[in-house]
Amino acid sequence: MNDFIIRTEELEEDQLKxxxxxxxxxxxxxKSLKSxxxxxxxxxxxxxxxxxxxxxxxxxxxxxxxxRIFPVFLxxxxxxxxxxxxxxxxxxxxxxxxxxxxxRELKKYGLISSVKWNFGNVTSEESPYGNSIKxxxxxxxxxxxxxxxxxxxxxxxxxxxxxxxxxxxxDICVELNIKRMVIYIDEAAHVFIPEQQxxxxxxxxxxxxxxxxxxxxxxxxxxCYGDIFEPMHDAVTINLTRDLREExxxxxxxxxxxxxxxxxxxxxNLIRNGExxxxxxxxxxxxxxxxLRSVEKVGNFKTNSVMAVFREFYREEIWSEQSLLAEKxxxxxxxxxWGRTFIETVVLPEIKNKNDRALENNKASSVYFWIHRNSPxxxxxxxxxxxxxxxxxxxxxxxKATNSEIGNRYEVNLGCLFALENAPLSVGINIVNxxxxxxxxxxxxxxxxxxxxxxxxxxxxEPDMTECLKFQLAKSIDVxxxxxWQKGKLRELNINTLGELIVSKESDLMRAYxxxxxxxxxxxxxxxxxxxxxxxx
Numbered sequence: 443m444n445d446f447i448i449r450t451e452e453l454e455e456d457q458l459k460x461x462x463x464x465x466x467x468x469x470x471x472x473k474s475l476k477s478x479x480x481x482x483x484x485x486x487x488x489x490x491x492x493x494x495x496x497x498x499x500x501x502x503x504x505x506x507x508x509x510r511i512f513p514v515f516l517x518x519x520x521x522x523x524x525x526x527x528x529x530x531x532x533x534x535x536x537x538x539x540x541x542x543x544x545x546r547e548l549k550k551y552g553l554i555s556s557v558k559w560n561f562g563n564v565t566s567e568e569s570p571y572g573n574s575i576k577x578x579x580x581x582x583x584x585x586x587x588x589x590x591x592x593x594x595x596x597x598x599x600x601x602x603x604x605x606x607x608x609x610x611x612x613d614i615c616v617e618l619n620i621k622r623m624v625i626y627i628d629e630a631a632h633v634f635i636p637e638q639q640x641x642x643x644x645x646x647x648x649x650x651x652x653x654x655x656x657x658x659x660x661x662x663x664x665x666c667y668g669d670i671f672e673p674m675h676d677a678v679t680i681n682l683t684r685d686l687r688e689e690x691x692x693x694x695x696x697x698x699x700x701x702x703x704x705x706x707x708x709x710x711n712l713i714r715n716g717e718x719x720x721x722x723x724x725x726x727x728x729x730x731x732x733x734l735r736s737v738e739k740v741g742n743f744k745t746n747s748v749m750a751v752f753r754e755f756y757r758e759e760i761w762s763e764q765s766l767l768a769e770k771x772x773x774x775x776x777x778x779x780w781g782r783t784f785i786e787t788v789v790l791p792e793i794k795n796k797n798d799r800a801l802e803n804n805k806a807s808s809v810y811f812w813i814h815r816n817s818p819x820x821x822x823x824x825x826x827x828x829x830x831x832x833x834x835x836x837x838x839x840x841x842k843a844t845n846s847e848i849g850n851r852y853e854v855n856l857g858c859l860f861a862l863e864n865a866p867l868s869v870g871i872n873i874v875n876x877x878x879x880x881x882x883x884x885x886x887x888x889x890x891x892x893x894x895x896x897x898x899x900x901x902x903x904e905p906d907m908t909e910c911l912k913f914q915l916a917k918s919i920d921v922x923x924x925x926x927w928q929k930g931k932l933r934e935l936n937i938n939t940l941g942e943l944i945v946s947k948e949s950d951l952m953r954a955y956x957x958x959x960x961x962x963x964x965x966x967x968x969x970x971x972x973x974x975x976x977x978x979x
Contacts, residue, residue: 446734446735446737446738447702450492450493451492453496455500458493458496459497459500460701461698461702463694463697463698465694467684471483471494471680471682472494472497472498472501474678474680475494475495475624476498476501476502478622478652478655479677479678480650480656480677480678481657481677481678481680482660482677482678482680483658483660484660484661484662484665484679484680484681484682485662485681485682486661486662486830486831486832487661487731487831488730489682489683489729489731490682491659492628492659494682495628495657495659496515498624498626498657499513499515499626502624506551510620510621511621511623511624512547512553512620512622512623512624513547513624513625513626514543514544514624514625514626515547515628516539516543516625516626516627517627518536518539518627518628519629521629521638521642523586523587523589524585524586524588524638525589525592525593531598532638532641533641533644533645534585534596535582535585536641536642536645537602537603537604537607538578538598538600538601540607540625541578541601541607542582544623544625548614553618578600581596581598589915604645604648604649608648608649611654612651615653620653622653624655624656625649625656626657626659627646627656627657627658629659630659630660630665636666639665639666639668640666640667640671642658643667643668643670643671644668644670644671646658646676647670647671661829662681662826662830662836663825663827663828663829663830683835684728686724686728686856686877687877692719692720692724695726695730695733696712696719699712699734699737700712708741708742711741711743711744712743715745715748717867717871718744718748721860721866722736722737724856724860724870724874725752725855725856725860725870726856727835727855727857732832732857736751736755736756736857739751739755748866748867749867752866753861755857756855757861760857760858761782761786763831764778764781764828764833765778765779767827767831770914776895776898776899777820777823780824780894780895781824781825781827781828781833783894784891784895785834785858788891789811789854790854790859791862792811792883793809794862794863796808796881797869797873801869801872801873801876805876806877806880806881807872807873807874807876807877807881808877808878808881808882809854809873810837810853810854810883811852811854811882812841812843812850812851812852812882812883812884813825813849813850813852813885814847814848814849814884814885814886815850817886817887818892818896820899821896824895825852833854833855833858834852834853834854835855836850836851836852837851838851839851844884851879851882856873856874859873914940915941916941917939917940918938918939918940919932919933919939919940921940
């Protein structure tokens with residue numbers, strides 16, 4: 443059995459290079475990421491946003507001596523833990539985080555070992571051994587532990603203002619002959635805390651000069667940009683999608699899988715059953731993580747095994763994950779539950795019926811549906827969550843439908859559509875080969891399908907996330923996607939909840955049997971990555 447790696451944070455640099463399968467679209471994206479213009483890389487979970495950020499970072503480092511463009515990669519995945527006394531403090535946490543990572547990266551590559559630098563009230567001269575970075579790191583910990591005492595005001599004297607940060611970056615670039623810094627921000631802000639997102643994009647907009655630019659990885663639908671930031675004018679927006687109709691789609695997806703397969707027998711089975719693999723590739727709708735997860739389950743790629751994937755993964759598991767969000771975020775549960783019901787019982791059956799008739803008569807098939815632009819806000823919020831999870835994808839905006847009405851066209855996950863078929867292998871290929879953008883199921887501004895959600899939530903309001911976070915951190919470590927061995931070791935140390943795990947240290951983990959310094963760090967990284975992925979949904 444192959445144990446596929448599906449998260450970028452689990453991969454070392456050599457593995458990233460080994461697993462990277464370059465496409466023409468990827469080349470264009472990487473070029474934009476390294477250019478002078480800020481980029482928003484938009485994609486649902488598992489599409490490869492973090493992976494491309496890392497590849498871009500490595501390429502810049504490989505060419506640093508020649509191009510003098512210095513990359514800095516950081517993540518704001520711990521944003522949900524910041525529960526300080528006022529909104530300004532969240533902005534200061536972000537600035538502090540950026541400062542910390544810039545210093546660490548410059549020191550890591552030996553660029554400031556003997557250069558004076560000054561971040562706010564923290565300078566290199568305070569400690570000839572470079573320990574002054576600990577001041578900023580400790581401040582990060584204070585912010586990220588603020589969930590234990592919500593409302594507490596944190597002393598931020600050591601944190602520079604955004605104007606100071608811009609001046610500092612310029613001084614460092616001039617001093618070190620750096621042409622430009624490129625800051626890659628992954629997990630920009632918690633997707634279910636709109637206020638944090640608005641504050642993030644306010645800062646994102648300001649960190650821009652001839653010496654620095656930011657790129658941010660964001661999710662579709664659920665990202666709130668605020669009133670100040672305008673995606674069309676303040677950044678280059680790139681939607682990370684893979685066109686099913688593109689000539690090399692299947693071969694690129696196949697290469698991604700082959701590079702992770704470790705045994706020759708599985709490789710032979712995949713090649714021998716190439717058409718079955720093609721259906722799985724299309725079912726993933728361009729999402730590498732979905733494809734790897736389905737291939738992990740399929741085994742020998744024979745027809746019965748592939749059919750089992752559609753029955754178990756695309757009919758059950760993928761929907762269970764959607765519904766799990768309702769348990770994580772009860773204040774959003776009505777949106778999440780209605781979205782599942784709408785797609786599963788209304789949209790998919792209607793598209794299937796259209797395809798059945800179309801394929802019988804050699805006409806064009808569909809995986810699309812259309813929503814009127816004047817549909818109620820609560821409906822749009824529900825659809826945005828479906829975009830985030832990858833159940834649907836916004837295919838185009840401002841599309842004319844019947845009677846020249848204007849709305850948005852969405853694409854459903856093909857695996858969920860194929861799973862409705864008795865013979866998904868043959869029917870699936872026919873659907874893909876006959877796709878037409880003009881064929882779509884339409885839902886008007888006052889569709890009857892909306893009524894159940896509108897009755898439950900007449901008006902959309904943003905939820906209070908403080909209580910929601912407390913609810914999440916009280917949950918058992920059983921909800922995490924880590925090994926049973928790791929869970930057992932955590933329980934040995936009486937670490938039973940997400941909250942207890944968040945505050946644990948590497949030294950705590952080393953107290954468990956057979957856990958040394960190296961393994962404790964690996965274990966902590968894996969566990970923390972699992973916690974933050976769970977909190978992010």
